[in-house]
Amino acid sequence: MSIRVDENNRPYIELGNGFAIRLNRAAYEEDKRLRVNVTLPEETAAAFAEFRRLAESKTTLNYVVDLSNYTAMVHLICYENDARKAFNTLDHGYRLRYREPTYVMPYAKIRHVYEQGFIRYLPECDDENVVIVVVEMGSRWDPSRISIVEFVTAIRISGILIMLIPKAQKYGYRVIYDVDGLSMRQIAHFSPRVSNVLFDLIENCTPVSIEGMHTVNNGVMYNVLFAIFKQFMSKGMRQKCCMHGKDWQSLAKYINPRCLPPRYGGTSAAPDCDGKLLAEYLDNYQGYVEEYNSYGYTGPPDPK
Template identity: 30%
Template sequence: MSIKVGEDKIPYIDLGDGYIIRLEYEDLSDEKYIEKAKTELRESPENIEKGLHELRRLIEAEKDFTFPKEADVFLMTFLRPCKFYASSAFEKMQKYFKFKLKHKKVCENINVKSVSNVFTEDLIKYLPLRDINGRRILYLNCGKKWKPSRVTPNDIFRAVQLSLHAAMAEPMTQVNGVTVILDTDGLSISQICHFTPSYAAMVLDWLQNCIAVRLKAIYIVNNSYIFNMLYAVFKPFIGSKLRKRIHFLNKDWETLTSKVGEHALRKEFGGDLLVDDVDGKLLVEFLNLFHEQFELVAHAGYGVCDEETKKLIDKGVEEALTYISKA
């Protein structure tokens, strides 16, 4: 297992046996997903052009706001999930960056180094394959593996932000969305005491109102009555749309494989994926190769219009476009 660089000069993690973890920045090529983008997201050359033009105009008119508006790839991260309605995309953008301004403690200076403990503790992973619907699969372990003395709830939330930021620029993820598998095996009462109603409200506000990602399903596995106690803290803040996408499966691997696909799941979850789990330290090293893009997200937004910040944003755009143009 190691980090390699493809012929396209884009790095990836080689897991062995032909399996890799790679950020997929190339544009849509599969006719199935091109058609899906047309039918579900109103994607067309005309709507793309109109959406980009109108979103740039809205950004320019917003006071004290900095965003790389000349880079189409970053505008598309908001336009695609909002079906190319510029007003909806801009509203999402406003909520996203105002949340960041309001909750500085959990949103400022998010980079790979600052959340590396979450990955090295193996609490968050990308699975190498997409699910049967073409969705990126994010695995979170908040059970017995999680040691609150080493990783706080805020650390986990910051790492989730970074993990989804990395996927936001992928056209395949913009179109198909994200599937989350939340493993709560061994969750204890002492652990759930670290979660408060204010924390739950904050996380769910971000998840439901701010992030420009199509969160299509959350599968909660290995859950017990103790998890039900934790869910009771979060439940008052979960809207009807998200509630319909949360599935409590415990050990119902038959349902999980039918929704996600045996090909994408390890044997412990009923699948037939036999490749080794990605090493957390290696994942940190891999994500750090894209650190300029995370710096871009960290420095864009409201009240950050000094020249030094603009230079950092320009540097992030240049780095991101270097990778994306190679895809």
């Protein structure tokens, strides 16, 4: 199990048994060099120009729309060149950033969340090519060591990084929330304000569509947390939430067991990725986070 670079100069984690974890994007500095030489198709160029006009219409928004800025192009890709939808999502993210600056940190500040394996990417997509992310927030999470702000910030950064994955851009992603052993020790940290920020990030701040949220290993205590969460979910998001407990046949109705590890009733032969190795791999992409965070509102946003 090691970090390697493919023929296109894209880093990936070789897991063994023919499995790999890859964002399918060049490391930040190499990608930035490649971006400036891109020639846009006519339709995309027109959408790019409209995206720029919308950004420049916001008087307090510090945001540069050119080919050196990867976020504009990613948003347009996800929304198939619908400039207004693309910009509205980006704008919402920066409005939240302005209101809640506490959750804006460099990757290095939350790297330990990945090191300890609380957020991880599965190497196989499901039958619909949807990317699968696992977030573990059960008894293993010690809020005295990893604060709720750090955890939510790590989820925010995961949203930034998942925008880089071509399959996620096109097909979206699903999240498996593993809450095994969840207790009031963890639940007490989910204030209404924290929960509001969390679901605003998940629903409104990334152009990548979330295709489902699947909670596993949940017991009675999770009902307490979900009662808090659902106040901040849209109707559409609530419909995408499924609670499976330990009923792996229920989970299998949404995600093919072939791409799930045995701990979730799956049959995948992919080795588990070491958290420290994943954190080291993501070091290659921390520049994307820094670039995204370098933009934003410098004063109160204009009314929508």
